[in-house]
Amino acid sequence: MKSLPERKKWMSLLAKAPSELVSNTFSDVMERHGLTAEFTWLRKPEIGGVMIQARAGATGAPFNFGEMTVTRCSLKLENGDVGHAYVQGRDKDKAEKAAIIDAYLQGDKAEIFAANIIAPIENALAAVKANREQKAAKTKVDFFTLVRGED
Amino acid sequence: MYVAVKGGERAIDAAHEWLSEERRGDRRLPAMSLNQIIEQLSLTVARVMAEGSLYDQELAALAIKQSRGDLIEAIFLMRAYRTTLPRFGYSNPIDTGKMSCIRRISATFKDAPGGQILGPTFDYTHRLLDFKLAAEGDDQLSDDEYDTLKVHHEVHEQSKEIPHITEFLNKDGLIQAEVESDTTPDDLTREPLELPASRALRLQALTRGDEGFVLGLAYSTQRGYARNHAFVGELRIGYCDVEMDIPELGFSIDIGEIQVTECETVNQFKGSKKEPPQFTRGYGLVFGQSERKAISMALVDRAMRWKELGEDFVGAPAQDEEFVLYHCDNIQATGFLEHIKLPHYVDFQSELELIRKIRKEALAHQEAAKSEDNQPLEAAE
Numbered sequence: 216m217k218s219l220p221e222r223k224k225w226m227s228l229l230a231k232a233p234s235e236l237v238s239n240t241f242s243d244v245m246e247r248h249g250l251t252a253e254f255t256w257l258r259k260p261e262i263g264g265v266m267i268q269a270r271a272g273a274t275g276a277p278f279n280f281g282e283m284t285v286t287r288c289s290l291k292l293e294n295g296d297v298g299h300a301y302v303q304g305r306d307k308d309k310a311e312k313a314a315i316i317d318a319y320l321q322g323d324k325a326e327i328f329a330a331n332i333i334a335p336i337e338n339a340l341a342a343v344k345a346n347r348e349q350k351a352a353k354t355k356v357d358f359f360t361l362v363r364g365e366d
Numbered sequence: 367m368y369v370a371v372k373g374g375e376r377a378i379d380a381a382h383e384w385l386s387e388e389r390r391g392d393r394r395l396p397a398m399s400l401n402q403i404i405e406q407l408s409l410t411v412a413r414v415m416a417e418g419s420l421y422d423q424e425l426a427a428l429a430i431k432q433s434r435g436d437l438i439e440a441i442f443l444m445r446a447y448r449t450t451l452p453r454f455g456y457s458n459p460i461d462t463g464k465m466s467c468i469r470r471i472s473a474t475f476k477d478a479p480g481g482q483i484l485g486p487t488f489d490y491t492h493r494l495l496d497f498k499l500a501a502e503g504d505d506q507l508s509d510d511e512y513d514t515l516k517v518h519h520e521v522h523e524q525s526k527e528i529p530h531i532t533e534f535l536n537k538d539g540l541i542q543a544e545v546e547s548d549t550t551p552d553d554l555t556r557e558p559l560e561l562p563a564s565r566a567l568r569l570q571a572l573t574r575g576d577e578g579f580v581l582g583l584a585y586s587t588q589r590g591y592a593r594n595h596a597f598v599g600e601l602r603i604g605y606c607d608v609e610m611d612i613p614e615l616g617f618s619i620d621i622g623e624i625q626v627t628e629c630e631t632v633n634q635f636k637g638s639k640k641e642p643p644q645f646t647r648g649y650g651l652v653f654g655q656s657e658r659k660a661i662s663m664a665l666v667d668r669a670m671r672w673k674e675l676g677e678d679f680v681g682a683p684a685q686d687e688e689f690v691l692y693h694c695d696n697i698q699a700t701g702f703l704e705h706i707k708l709p710h711y712v713d714f715q716s717e718l719e720l721i722r723k724i725r726k727e728a729l730a731h732q733e734a735a736k737s738e739d740n741q742p743l744e745a746a747e
Contacts, residue, residue: 227607264451265621266553267608268459269740271565272649273530273630275544277459278551278566281653283421283608285454285621301454303622304422313605323737344466347605351468354484360622 225320230302232336240332241312248327248338252315257289260307273275286310291316315337373656389434401676403427410653412625413437419555421575421624421653438576438696445697448674457610458618458696462651464527467604472531474597474632480528485603486655531600532630532647541632542675561688568670568687571654572663575694583669583684583694586663591671592682595634598649603627603655627652629660633668640676643677666690 245252260275262284265286269280287301298318300310319328384398390397403429404411414426425444432526433439469485472478484490507515537542551566572580587594607620624648629650639645648668650660669684683689 218415220404222615222689223619225619227609230619230621231607231623233558247607251577262451263454264448265454265608265610266456266555267421267463267624268457268551269626269651270459270544271569272532272544272647273462274546275627276547276551276566278569279553279555280460280570280651281419281421282448282451282555283622283624284425287454289614294626299612300617301609301610301612301621304424327561344605347466347468351483351485352470355481357483 222317222320225329226299226301226313226317228333228336228340229300229316232309234304235304235318236310236336236339237309237312237332241316241333241353244331246325248324250319250324251364253293254290254298254315254318257291258287260288260310262286262305262307288314288319290314292322294322296322329347371564389432398431400424400427400431401490403430410435410437411492411657412652412656413577413659414440414444416653416656416659417441417574417576418448419623420444420448432612438700442697442700455610457608457612457621460606460608460624460626462602462606462626463530463625465602465604465606465628467528467602469603470600470653471601472598474599475531477536478531478600479534492732508625523531523678528602529542530630532632535632535645536601538646542635545646559691561691563687563691565671565674566666568691569649569651569663569667571691571694572650573665575663576696576699577656577659577662579696580662580666581658581692584665586682586686587665587669592672592685594646594648594668594682596668597633598661598664599630599632599647601629601657601661602658625654627654627656627660629657629664629667631661631664635675638676646671646675 216276244250261282263286264282265285266282267280268277270277283303284305285301285303286306286309289297289299290309290311291297292315297317297320298314298316299315300308300317301338316332318326318332404423407427407430409427410430411423414420414429414437414575416422417437418424418426425447429440429443429447430437432443444528453642456544467485468481469487470483472482476482488494501605532541536543536694552564553569554567554570559571563571588596597722602661603625605623605625608624609618610621611618631648631650634646635646636640646668647668649666650663650665650667650673652660652663666684669682670690671689672685679685
C-alpha cells in the first residue's frame with residue numbers, strides 16, 4: 216500500500232479533475248489492460264453538501280462561509296481493496312470511477328493507474344493554473360504617484 | 367394571516383403553461399445551454415451561488431434559466447435545493463493566503479510585495495456600449511480550431527504564494543490583529559439567528575446577504591452614518607482548495623476548488639477606552655468574482671464591530687446588527703413581502719366587516735354631534 220501523503224494527493228486530484236478527463240483516461244486504462252472493474256458497493260454514490268469554512272480577516276476565528284456540492288461513494292474490488300471517493304459537484308459517475316481508481320492505486324496495478332490517470336490529471340490541473348497565472352502576470356502593473364508641484 | 371383557498375386549479379395550470387412558454391421565448395431562436403450561461407454570464411452565476419449560499423455553477427445556471435433571469439427567484443431555487451442535501455460535514459477553513467490569484471490589488475500600498483495584478487476587470491474601461499458585441503458575427507471555434515489556438519503554457523515553476531498585505535502592517539503592530547482560534551462557529555443554517563450575534567454569524571449572514579442591500583449599507587457608512595474611514599487594504603480574486611477531514615480515511619483531502627473574492631479593509635481608528643490608536647479591519651469574502659459585494663461586506667463588518675472596539679453606537683443602520691442581520695437576506699425578505707399578494711380573503715373579509723362597523727358608529731356619532739350642534743344654534747335665534 217502506498218503511503219498516506221500520496222493517497223491524499225491522488226484523492227485530492229480526483230476530486231478536482233474534470234469529469235471528462237477522469238472518464239476518458241479511466242476507460243483507456245481499463246480497455247488497454249483488459250480490466251473489468253468488478254466491485255461491490257460499500258456506499259452507493261450519494262450527493263450531499265459540505266459547509267465550507269473560512270477565517271475572519273483571513274487568519275482569525277473560523278466562520279461558515281457557504282456550502283458546496285459533493286458526491287461520495289465507497290466500494291470494494293474483488294481482490295478486497297477498498298476505494299473511497301469524495302468529488303466536487305453532483306457527478307455519481309465520476310465518483311464511482313474515482314473510487315475504483317482509488318482502490319486500484321492501492322494494489323499491484325498502482326503504477327499503471329498512477330501513470331495513466333493521475334499523472335495526466337495532475338498535468339491538466341497544473342496547466343490550467345499556469346495558464347491562469349501567466350495571464351494574471353501580464354496584467355501586473357506598477358502604479359506610481361505623481362509628485363505635485365509647489366503651486 | 368394566510369388561509370388556504372380551494373379552486374383555481376385550471377387557471378393555475380394554464381398560468382404555469384404560459385410561464386414555461388414565456389421562459390423559452392421565441393422558439394425560432396436556439397435555447398440557451400447551461401454551459402453558455404456558465405461561460406458567458408459568469409458573474410450572474412457567481413451572484414446566485416453567493417446569495418444562494420451554495421457553490422455549484424451548473425445548479426446556479428439552471429436556476430437562472432428556470433427563473434427567466436429573475437435572480438432572487440433563482441437564489442430562492444438554490445436555497446430550496448440545498449435544504450434537500452444531506453450535510454456531509456464541515457471543511458477545514460480555506461487558506462486564502464494560498465489563493466491562486468487572478469486579481470490582486472491594494473489601494474494603500476503601491477509597492478505591495480507580490481505586485482498589483484489587475485486581472486479581468488471592468489476598471490479603467492470607458493463604460494461605453496460596445497456595439498461590436500451586438501453584431502451577429504460568431505467567433506465560435508470548432509474543437510480542432512480550439513486545440514490549435516490553445517496556448518500551452520509551460521509549467522516550469524511552483525507558483526508563488528502572494529502574502530496578505532495586512533501581514534506587513536501587523537509586523538509593526540499598527541493594525542489590530544486577528545486572533546487565530548479554532549472555536550466552532552455558529553451556523554445560520556442549523557440554528558435560528560439569535561442576538562447578540564457572534565462575528566462568525568454576522569459574516570455568514572453578510573456573505574449570503576443581498577448585494578444591493580449590503581452595498582446600500584456600506585455606502586451609508588461612507589456618507590457619514592457610522593463613518594469608519596475605510597481603505598481597500600487588499601482585494602484579491604482567485605481559486606482556493608477546499609480541504610476536509612474524511613472520517614473513514616483518518617486524514618484530510620481536497621474535495622474541490624472554489625473561486626472567491628476577498629477584501630480586507632484598513633480603517634482609520636483614533637483609539638478608544640479599550641483599544642490604542644491603530645488601524646482596524648473589516649473583512650469581506652464572497653463566492654465567485656464579486657468585488658462590489660466583498661468590499662461592501664467588509665465595510666459593514668467593520669461598522670458592526672463597534673462594541674468590541676469600544677466605539678460609540680451612533681444609531682446608524684450599519685451598526686445595528688438586529689437591523690442588518692434581520693433584513694439582509696433577500697429570500698426571507700421576498701418571502702414575507704410577496705406573501706401579501708396571495709389570497710387573504712378571510713383576513714380581508716373580517717377587516718371589511720370591522721371597518722364597516724367602525725364607520726357606521728363614527729357616522730352615527732357625527733350625526734348625533736351635528737344635531738346637538740344645531741340645537742343651541744336654534745335656541746340662540
